[in-house]
Amino acid sequence: MSANELMPFEIVNSQAAPHLIFVCDHASNALPPEYGTLGLGPDAFKRHIAYDIGAADVTRAMASAFAAPAVLATYSRLLIDLNRGADDPTLVMKLSDGAIIPGNAKAGFDEIATRIARYYKPYHDAIEAQIARARTASITPVLVSIHSFTPEWRGAKRPWHIGVLWDHKDGRLALPLMAALRQESDLTVGDNQPYAGELENDCMSQHALAHGFVHVLIEIRQDLIGDGAGARKWADRLVPVLHKALAHLNSSPTKDAPMNETTRTEIEAAAFRRLVAHLQARTDVQNIDLMNLAGFCRNCLGDWFKDAAAERGHDVTKDDARARIYGMPQAEWKARYQKDASPEQKAAFEKAHKNHR
Ligand SMILES: [Zn+2]
Structure with a gap:
């Protein structure tokens, strides 16, 4: 790591009790200085291909409201995508929107191994360190991952304000969260939209599913959180909704269902x-x-x-x-x-x- 490089992750509220652990894989559009711009023009770094616009601000605001730790990526997904398994072919993207990313096009096995060791592994280790802190304190943590998505995809408008991504193996938090969001009548809520939440070895499957921890991945539409005010407004709105979903989680999901x-x-x-x-x-x-x-x-x-x-x-x-x-x-x-x-x-x-x- 060169002297100008930052740690590949940032931890907010690092000493807070880790009942909830927030993660933000696509928080940043920055690159380590030695990578320059990966040969891309400046516009690329303002767009979704570089990061999840607004997600870091929402993550920080929610972590603050819950007095919970949050782990945020320091570097762009253009360098390495932290929400992928280490063996995923899209870990280091060679193309973006059909255009070649010059600084990635020639990245071979050694270069990818270097990026895993320097940037990917420390980030995931930082999440595991928060989990270890929870275990030491006899806390079973709940993991919440914050992302954002583009308002349009291939010319089609995406109707959802917010999406809840989850693996059908574990809907303990996703289901009450969607139910709570749907009580807000002005919201269009995506159930595994705009993406499916069952990506093998993605961040939630590595750190939550693998340990059996309750978790959810929240996707918010970028135009709603594109500036600081919008991000704060949405965090303020999501905090009570997440509280409600977590309260529901504490009672057995089948408690009220008639027993057959x-x-x-x-x-x-x-x-x-x-x-x-x-x-x-x-x-x-x-x-x-x-x-x-x-x-x-x-x-x-x-x-x-x-x-x-x-x-x-x-x-x-x-x-x-x-x-x-x-x-x-x-x-x-x-x-x-x-x-x-x-x-x-x-x-x-x-x-x-x-x-x-
Ligand atoms: Zn994302």
């Missing part, structure tokens, strides 16, 4: 299996104590199993049914764990039976 018959049966069965496992572990608990206290014992559970099976046309013998509860034949359990009943237990048993008759 199969699910209910599975849950009941799971509770029954846990009861049986508990009784198998607690060999100190005697059947006579269960009977005296609660009027049932392991044998009763076995008999209830037998009755339930018979109602459904399954002929399970009494011994088989009881063995399911004991985890072994009843006689074996009795030999191993059953203690002689004390006179007090016997007296209590007599009394309990009398009361139940």
Whole structure:
């Protein structure tokens, strides 16, 4: 790295508790001095091919509002695209809008390896360092990636104000976020628009999907955030929406959904299996104590199993049914764990039976 070079990433609020970690892969249109302009004219650096216009301002404002750390790229995607897997063929773009990028056209294996080592890896390591900080503090972080998109593509206007990009493997935050955004009646919200959010080894799949962390990628249309005022306005607008989505996330997504018959049966069965496992572990608990206290014992559970099976046309013998509860034949359990009943237990048993008759 030459003396004039910056670190390839910038961290905002580096000491803030990393409950939320913001990332902005396409924050900057700058290049390290040794790369000059990659042979491109100055106009190229004002456009989307160099960076996501407005995304850095939105990221900084949101990180500030949430008092959260943010990792922002220092260099342009023209140098290396941080939102790609290291083996992606578009990692270093040779063409942009159909025109050759002279400074990239001849970049071979060695040059790409150099850019990965100097600019790509440190950026991704910086994100992992924030995740490591979270782990040290026993925090499970949520990752939010901020991008922007052009208002037009190949002559067609893009209708969305904002897009939520996500992988169908994990919609824990994307779904409540889209629901919250759609409550804002003036917004057109893209679901995996203008791009699909399932790019293998992109930034969110490397740092969030791979670790199982809740995450989302937000794309905002550039004309809305192209100046500082617009970016601040949109950050102000998104902060409560993201809060709402995060609050929804904390409650189970299926909490309010009606439970279907199969699910209910599975849950009941799971509770029954846990009861049986508990009784198998607690060999100190005697059947006579269960009977005296609660009027049932392991044998009763076995008999209830037998009755339930018979109602459904399954002929399970009494011994088989009881063995399911004991985890072994009843006689074996009795030999191993059953203690002689004390006179007090016997007296209590007599009394309990009398009361139940
Ligand atoms: Zn982007």
